[in-house]
Amino acid sequence: MEKILANSSVVRVSELLKKLGCSGQVSILTESARTALDAATALNIEVGQIASSIVFKLPNGNPLLVITSGRHRVDINLVAKHLAVERLDRADADYVKEVSGFSIGGVAPIGWLLNPEITVIDQALDEYEIIWAASGHPHAVYPTTFAELIRCSSATPMVVGD
Numbered sequence: 001m002e003k004i005l006a007n008s009s010v011v012r013v014s015e016l017l018k019k020l021g022c023s024g025q026v027s028i029l030t031e032s033a034r035t036a037l038d039a040a041t042a043l044n045i046e047v048g049q050i051a052s053s054i055v056f057k058l059p060n061g062n063p064l065l066v067i068t069s070g071r072h073r074v075d076i077n078l079v080a081k082h083l084a085v086e087r088l089d090r091a092d093a094d095y096v097k098e099v100s101g102f103s104i105g106g107v108a109p110i111g112w113l114l115n116p117e118i119t120v121i122d123q124a125l126d127e128y129e130i131i132w133a134a135s136g137h138p139h140a141v142y143p144t145t146f147a148e149l150i151r152c153s154s155a156t157p158m159v160v161g162d
Contacts (some may be wrong), residue, residue: 001028003013009102009136017142020110020152024143026135034105034138036070043132043141047071051125051133051149053107055096055116058090061154062117065107067133067153069124071095072161082116082158105138109153121146121155 004010005028014026033039036050045047051069058064064083066074076088099112109119125131126146133149137141149155152156157159 004028004137004139007137007140008110009111010102010140011104011136013108013135013140013142016111016121017152022142022144022148024062024151026140026142028137028159029141032052032105032138033134039132039134039141040070045058045130045132048049048081048124048129049128049131051091051109051121051131051144053134055089055091055107058083058117059087059089059097060117063091063095065109065112065116065119065153065155066122066124066160067119067149068122068160072122075161079120079158079160083120102134102136103138106134106140107138107154108134108136109149111136114148119153119155120158120160121150121153122160123157124159126157127147 040047048071
């Protein structure tokens, strides 16, 4: 547990949470939270309360962060239409690590190495009083609210899937 808390990515997120005045603190899960279902099971909450950070590439090659409810798959055609771009491309693990500084399974919505060009947040997350997001490691998460996550990530609310 202490080793995970000392991980540079987790430290980066923890410090930023404090700096931004966020109410939640990083928690370490005994089980991996690589997927929304894994995280929800470990936290004993609904899968929809998990704020999954999914990275895509915009047509210009820049990153797009979609913070989605764990109960949704991102509809890339719908999001592209909302953003008025021709398409969204899937990002591979190397690209995700390069732009965010996080490995897939632990991508946090804040604390990126290179800020995403655009960040959107699934409006469905507003249905929950508390939501949980990754903290830079597959075993690290933190609690937050929809409003706080918007404030801290500069995300734009949007319908991203069904």
